[in-house]
Amino acid sequence: MTKYITLLLPLLVAAPFSEAAIPLSDSLSVSGFGSTSVTRTDNAAPLFVHREIVDDTCFDCDTTFGLQADWQLSDAFRASLQVVKRPQDHWSDPEMEWGYLSYQFGGLNLKGGRLRIPLFLMSEYYYVGQTYPWARPPQEVYDSILGFTYFDGISALWLKELNDEAIVTLSPYYGFERNNTTRLGDETLTFDTNHMAGLSVELSGFNYRIHFGYMNTQYTLTSDPNPYQETLNIYTLGAEYSWDGWQLIAEAQTDKLQSNWYLSGAYTIDKFTPYLVYGESHHRRKSQSLTAGVRYDLTYTISLNAEWQGVYMARSDYDALNPGQFTVPSKRLGEDKDAQLFTLMLSFIF
Template identity: 65%
Template structure:
């Protein structure tokens, strides 16, 4: 799949899996996606939230599988359901990622149910590895909110065609109070939110897209040393641009605790796409990383990624017990502050 095709898919309102959907009836379709890998690092400290990759060869650290059903109920009213086995899930305990009703009228649309949080460039297809050039979305940004990807609430979108070359989409959203559980490194944390509210704004054209995201949430975490509720404000800004066979992407995420960013460049040569990514994390997590990889498209629906990633930390941050991109501080394991990660990834859609 060429870089222009990747960007064109990203600009679609519907998920990328629609390009390979199985049409059951005129108004009902089923689609799916998945990823699996062989991966290994040179550090025994678990790496990445929800994946926890170590120096033992892992065959299921990235395993993802999703099914999606889309139903057109009447004109302008449709329903969508997506169930995902995420990397952190067991096959017997998959996650309902979204389930919503959508109504379109003129340039507006309204959704209600369980929805995807629209914070990042690839939020809508975060689990669809076939939709982006890398083996994994850059962890500096995409692990910054501990893997929370959905909420229960409502959203409204307004689409404005500025001219023949630019479209603006504004999406305010509101999530009701909810309990979210996060497990990593053998510990479970519960985040009880009073509310979740935000705004997504995008400007897109034939070969570019600029995305701004904002989210405000008040929550109580347990276990925690503080019994008080915390308020979190998250801001994101990202862009992607396609030029001939090049695809450039960059995003920055900042909140009260951290600032993270990455830049990426990929070049398409027939079925091959070599790519480079550089990322940094500051404040709460302190590290920088360099990723080099090669994607090979076997077909339009199946691809392979071979990837190397080096993640580095300053000695002073290591000695201070900083986690970096690890699940816990490597100094606790008496391990090295840096890590080399090797991945062979298979992605597919149907």
């Protein structure tokens, strides 16, 4: 099992689609991924952070394209760079989602640079649609931190064998001071972040994964007319279990501003994977959603999702101008409190 841990560690710190990578030399490889969709709702209020899907047919609300280069500098040192055109980006202005140097010693891996925030089950491959069953990760949880996905700092990853069938990984991390800007509807929010520190713990076996995440951050919302310093403790818990064609996934996120969760079930029949997802958001955003879809794997590296999603809100929350999953309160725009979303998504890796 010790040999297995030594082999597993590089895979945990590399891309989850490394098998499709293109080798340029013995030590350098390039890989990529992307998603594009045709999507539409029956509500003119913009739906979902950074995607803002409305009642006009949209061909680029989900468009994502990324390139990653991995360079094995020596047996111990490795460098990785990932640049992504995210749904909110123009093609001329992609984002460097990560760029780091790592050092591996036995079961310990140290990284420094731009790193992915390890809060959720799908954090490391959030933009790689080919790696999860749905058209997009459930917004209740994955939009809970307003689309922020990376930090500039340091992290460590340590693996421990519990028995012949289970491995636990511990990953503390620390992010340095930086300004973070995001758009939410017509608003531009700027956060002057003092620090970002946390811990990721994961227990994994042959057909399951249990993930716990914690992050403490101190920031000032400088775009607010009356800015003040805020401290936030974020907790997440997720689990994934596969058995005889079934894939069950559940995650929850909570902090003093909100609580969110979802439950998903999928079943693979040859190249088809039908799935259902139910999710809820409370406090800061108040909504419920139900998603039904089917994924078809055209090849090992290309998949197609056809998906319907209903997003609902209580009348009292709508009247109180709670935004739910909209980027602005739908009542403020004179729109209905609920939305029906239809998506046809193509995802690929190479």
